[in-house]
Amino acid sequence: MSDYTDLTGTERSFGDAEAEQAVRQNDRQYVFHSWSAQGAIDPLPVAKGEGVRFWDYAGTEYLDFSSQLVNLNLGHQHPGLVQAIQEQAGRLATIQPAVANDVRGELAKRIVEHSFTGARSVFFTNGGADANEYAVRMARQHTGRQKVLARYRSYHGSTATAITMTGEPRRWANGVIDANVVHFEGPYAYRSAFHAESPEQETERALAHLERTIQFEGPETIAAIVLETVTGTNGVLVPPPGYLPGVRELCDRHGILLICDEVMVGFGRIGEWFAYQAFDVRPDLVTFAKGVNSGYVPIGGVVISEDIHRTFEQRPFPGGLTYSGHPLACATGVATFDIFEREGILERVRDLGSRVVEPRLAEMAAKHPSIGEYRGRGLFWALDLVKDRETREPLIPFNASGEAAAPFTAVVNACKAAGLWPFAAGNRLQIAPPLIISEADLVTGLDIIDAALDVADGYT
Ligand code: PLP
Numbered sequence: 001m002s003d004y005t006d007l008t009g010t011e012r013s014f015g016d017a018e019a020e021q022a023v024r025q026n027d028r029q030y031v032f033h034s035w036s037a038q039g040a041i042d043p044l045p046v047a048k049g050e051g052v053r054f055w056d057y058a059g060t061e062y063l064d065f066s067s068q069l070v071n072l073n074l075g076h077q078h079p080g081l082v083q084a085i086q087e088q089a090g091r092l093a094t095i096q097p098a099v100a101n102d103v104r105g106e107l108a109k110r111i112v113e114h115s116f117t118g119a120r121s122v123f124f125t126n127g128g129a130d131a132n133e134y135a136v137r138m139a140r141q142h143t144g145r146q147k148v149l150a151r152y153r154s155y156h157g158s159t160a161t162a163i164t165m166t167g168e169p170r171r172w173a174n175g176v177i178d179a180n181v182v183h184f185e186g187p188y189a190y191r192s193a194f195h196a197e198s199p200e201q202e203t204e205r206a207l208a209h210l211e212r213t214i215q216f217e218g219p220e221t222i223a224a225i226v227l228e229t230v231t232g233t234n235g236v237l238v239p240p241p242g243y244l245p246g247v248r249e250l251c252d253r254h255g256i257l258l259i260c261d262e263v264m265v266g267f268g269r270i271g272e273w274f275a276y277q278a279f280d281v282r283p284d285l286v287t288f289a290k291g292v293n294s295g296y297v298p299i300g301g302v303v304i305s306e307d308i309h310r311t312f313e314q315r316p317f318p319g320g321l322t323y324s325g326h327p328l329a330c331a332t333g334v335a336t337f338d339i340f341e342r343e344g345i346l347e348r349v350r351d352l353g354s355r356v357v358e359p360r361l362a363e364m365a366a367k368h369p370s371i372g373e374y375r376g377r378g379l380f381w382a383l384d385l386v387k388d389r390e391t392r393e394p395l396i397p398f399n400a401s402g403e404a405a406a407p408f409t410a411v412v413n414a415c416k417a418a419g420l421w422p423f424a425a426g427n428r429l430q431i432a433p434p435l436i437i438s439e440a441d442l443v444t445g446l447d448i449i450d451a452a453l454d455v456a457d458g459y460t
Contacts, residue, residue, distance in 0.1 A: 003047070003048070003055070003059065004047045004048040004055070006019060012047075014047070014055065014057065014058060014059025015057075015058055015059060016057065017057075019057060020045055020056075020057035020058070023045040023057065024045055027043060027045070028042075034158075035170070044056055045057050048076075049064075049075075049076030049077060050075075050076050050077055051075045051076060051077070051434070051436065052064055052075050052076075052433055052434045052436065052437045052438075052441055053076070054076060054421075060419070061419055062416070062419055062420065062421040063419055063420050063421065063433075063441060063444060063445050063448070064076075064421050064433060064434065065415075065420055065421060065422050065423060065431055065432065065433045065445050065449075066421055066422060066423035066430075066432055066433075067423075067432050067433060067434050068295065069290075070232060070233075070264045070269065070290065070380075070423065070432045071290040071291070071294065071295040072294045072295055072434050073267060073268055073269065073290070073291040073294050073336075073345075073434060073435045073436075074294040074336065074339060074345075074434065074435065074436055075294070075434035075436045075437075076434075078294065078339065078436070080335050080338065080339045081293065081294060081296050081332050081335055081336070081339070082296075083335070084331040084332045084334070084335035085296060085297065085328055085331065085332060087331070088103060088327055088328050088330075088331035089328060091327075092327055093327065093328060094326060094327060094328070095327060096322070097124075097320060097321070097322070097323075097324040097325050101325065101327060101330075103327050103330040103331050103334060104124070104325035104327065104330045106330070106334050107122075107325075107330040107333040107334050108121065108122040108124075108325075110333075110334060110337045111288075111292075111301070111303060111333075112303065114273040114274070114337075115273075115274065115286065115303050116274075116276070116277075116282045116283060116286070116303075116305075117282065118282070118305050118306050118307070119286075119303050119304070119305060119306075120304055120305060120306040120308075120309040121303075121304045121309050122301050122302065122303055122304065123138075123301055123302045123304060123317075123324070124299060124300070124301040124321075124324045124325035124326075124329075124330075125289075125299070125300040125301055125302070125321060125324065126298050126299065126300060126321060126323050126324075127157075127289045127298050127299070127300040128156075128157050128162075128261075128263030128264075128287065128288075128289035128290065128300045129156065129157020129158055129159040129162040129163075129300075130157070130159055130162075130300060130321070131157075131263065131287035131288065131289055131300035131301055131302050132156045132157050132159075132161065132162040132165065132226065132259075132261060132263075132287050133157075133159055133160065133161050133162055134302050134319060135224075135226070135259045135285040135287050135302045136148055136161050136165075136223070136224060136226065136259070137318075137319055138285060138302065138304065138308055138312075138317070139223040139224035139257045139259060139284075139285065139308075140223045140224075141311065141312075141317070141318070142223075142257065142307075142308045142311045143223040143224075143255065143256075143257060145220065145221055145222055145223040146180040146221065146223060147180045147181075147182060147217055147218075147221045147222045147223060148161075148165065148180060148181055148182070148222070148223055148224045148225070148226055148259075149181075149182050149183075149184055149210075149213060149214070149217070149222060149224070149225045149226070149256075150165035150166075150167060150181055150182075150183055150184075150225075150226045150227070151167050151183065151184055151185065151186040151226075151227055151228075151231075152167035152168070152183050152184070152185055152186070153167055153168060153186065153188065153231055153234040153235060153237065154166060154167040154168065154186075154227070154228055154231060154234060154261075155168060155170065155228075155232065155233045155234060156226065156228075156261055156263075157263070158170070158174075160177040160178055161177065161178040161181065163177065164176055164177045164178040164181045165178075165181050165226055167183050167234075168234055169399045182213065182217055184209060184210055184213045185206065185209055186206060186227065186231070186237065186239075186243075187199075187202045187203060187206040187237070187239060187240050187243050188202075188235070188237050189202040189240060190372065190373045190375070190384060190392070191392065192205075193209075194206060194209065199240035199241060200240070200241070200242070202240050202243075203240045203241065203242045203243045203246060206240075206243060207243065207246040207247070207250065210225075210247065210250060211250055214250060214254055214256070219254035219255070219256070220254075220255075222254065222256050223256070223257060224256060224257040224258065224259050224284075224285075225247060225250075225251060225256055225257075225258055225259070226259040226261060227247070227258075227259075227260065227261065228260075228261045228262075228263075228264065228265070229244070229260045229261070229262055229265055229274070229275035229276045229279065230264075230265045230269075230270060230275050230377070230380065232263075232264035232265060232380075233264070233425050233430075234425070234426070235382050235384065235425070235426070235428055235430075236375060236376045236380055236381060236382035236428075236430055237375070238375055238376065238377055239279055243279075244276065244279040244280070244281035245279070245280050245281055247281070248281050248282065251284075257284040257285060257308070258281070258282075258283045258284050258285075259283065259284065259285045259286070259287065260274070260275075260276050260281075260283040260285075260286045260287070261287050262274050262275055262276070262286055262287060262288050263287055263288060263289045263290055263300065264290060265380065266286070266288040266289075266290070266291055266292070267288065267290070267291030267292050267336065267340075268291060268340060268345050268346055268349055268378075268435050269291060269349070269378060269379060269380045269432070269435070270349070270353075270376075270377040270378035270379075270380050271346055271347075271349040271350035271353060271377065271378035271379075272346065272378075273346070274286060274288075278377070283305075284305045284307070284308060285302055285303065285304060285305065285308065286302070286303040287300065287301070287302050287303075288300060288301055288302075288303070289301070291336075292333050292336060293329055293332035293333045293335075293336050294332070294336065296329075296332045297326060297328045297329035297332055298323075298326075298329060299325075299326060299329035299330070299332075299333065343436065345435050345436070348435065348436075349378040349379050349435050350378060352379060352437070352439065352442055353376070353377060353378040353379055353380075353381075356439060356442055356443065356446075357376070357379070357381055357431065357442070357446070358376075358381075360443075360446045360450075361374040361381060361383070361446075362374070364383075364446075364449070364450050364453060368450075368453040368454075368456065368457055369389055369457055369460045370385050370386060370387075370395060370453055370456035370457045370459065370460050371383050371384070371385065371386075371453065372384045372385065372386035372389060372392055372394075376431070379431070379432065379433055379435055379437070380430075380431070380432055381430065381431040381432075382428045382429070382430045382431070383428060383429045383430075383431075383449075383453075384427065384428055385408065385411070385427050385428065385429065385456050386427075386460070387407075387459060387460055388460065389460070394426075394427040395407050395408055395411075395427045395456060395459060396408045396426075396427050398426070399426075407456065407459040408424070408427055408456075410455050410456075411429065411452050411453065411455050411456045412424045412429075412452075414451070414452035414455045415429075415448055415449060415452045418448040418451065418452065419448065420445050420448040420449065420452075422449070429449060429452075431445075431446075431449070433445060
């Protein structure tokens with residue numbers, strides 16, 4: 001029996017050094033990688049994936065607790081998604097956006113039906129960053145204002161306005177591409193910028209800070225506030241009670257639009273179709289990508305309110321993309337809705353999060369001094385690792401790399417050596433497995449993290 005099939009269709013077995021070398025060779029010779037010094041990386045050659053696992057060429061198995069950049073919500077090779085691509089490719093592989101297409105319309109309809117009251121239509125993009133670009137462009141066109149407010153500790157993508165809105169070091173070397181972006185601090189009670197002593201106080205002070213920012217910038221110049229509903233890569237920061245309704249109230253008071261970036265948390269990650277649905281807030285524009293089809297074919301988009309849609313009823317919207325609403329991507333999006341309903345994904349995520357993950361993390365926090373705080377919801381959690389629980393000094397300094405990051409790297413390596421691929425960011429081990437994960441696999445992964453934290457404890 002073969003272990004995997006190579007790109008020529010040949011059946012291969014794990015441990016075939018020649019096959020592995022060929023993959024490595026082409027990658028190192030010809031592929032230019034994201035966010036990396038090309039000479040300093042040695043990417044893992046992956047032979048195949050199945051469900052919540054993937055394998056390298058040696059046959060080493062990894063339980064995926066990262067969902068491949070928090071993307072692969074339905075896991076590798078989901079039969080329903082593979083079939084949707086095959087069937088759609090047989091019917092109509094591609095068609096330009098200016099025509100009406102059955103599967104594109106069906107996906108837009110399903111998304112609108114599962115969105116906020118007053119949602120009207122969907123503009124499809126190629127991914128998350130351009131969804132944010134287009135949401136901002138719509139907000140500017142609709143309001144006639146230019147500024148956008150975005151938060152520190154955020155990632156919104158790597159294109160022009162999206163990278164400028166990003167509030168963390170990935171922006172630095174790219175400079176300011178969009179001069180009309182202003183940053184502010186969001187709530188993060190564990191490391192409060194506002195010296196708050198309770199979540200309620202954090203909400204109150206974070207909102208007062210936002211209001212001051214609006215006043216200093218001039219409310220009539222601000223088109224939109226853009227925020228990740230639950231901050232993703234920068235720490236799984238769940239908004240404290242009242243914060244998002246408070247932001248909405250400020251938006252309403254000043255004629256500012258609210259854009260929720262749901263690229264990472266939309267489509268089930270915290271157990272809701274969209275994360276804003278858990279926080280009693282109505283956005284004007286919502287951006288999505290990743291989970292809409294588990295990344296099987298690139299797609300993202302913007303959900304648009306009736307009010308904003310109406311602005312472009314008679315006036316042309318100045319923007320578009322060749323691949324907008326690509327049929328192969330839309331077919332997998334429609335299949336995603338069917339699979340979520342058939343497999344009860346949202347209910348599973350809520351159940352596993354509250355019944356399995358949360359109590360287990362509480363148990364770990366009681367025994368590992370390196371856990372400063374654990375936080376999250378559904379199947380999206382972060383362990384904020386510290387050197388000192390009293391002072392809350394992070395396990396490694398902010399933006400550390402190389403030697404300075406060694407304690408955290410050691411924890412990540414301990415996870416990998418035990419067969420778990422974690423989602424590691426800054427000083428945080430983040431937990432984001434595919435949403436189809438079984439309870440047994442979830443517990444296995446948590447056991448591995450528990451054991452790896454002994455390594456972190458050694459640095460406290
Ligand atoms: N917004 C958020 C919250 C994200 O997490 C990401 C990517 O991780 C993006 C936007 C950018 O998406 P993409 O990489 O598809 O452009």
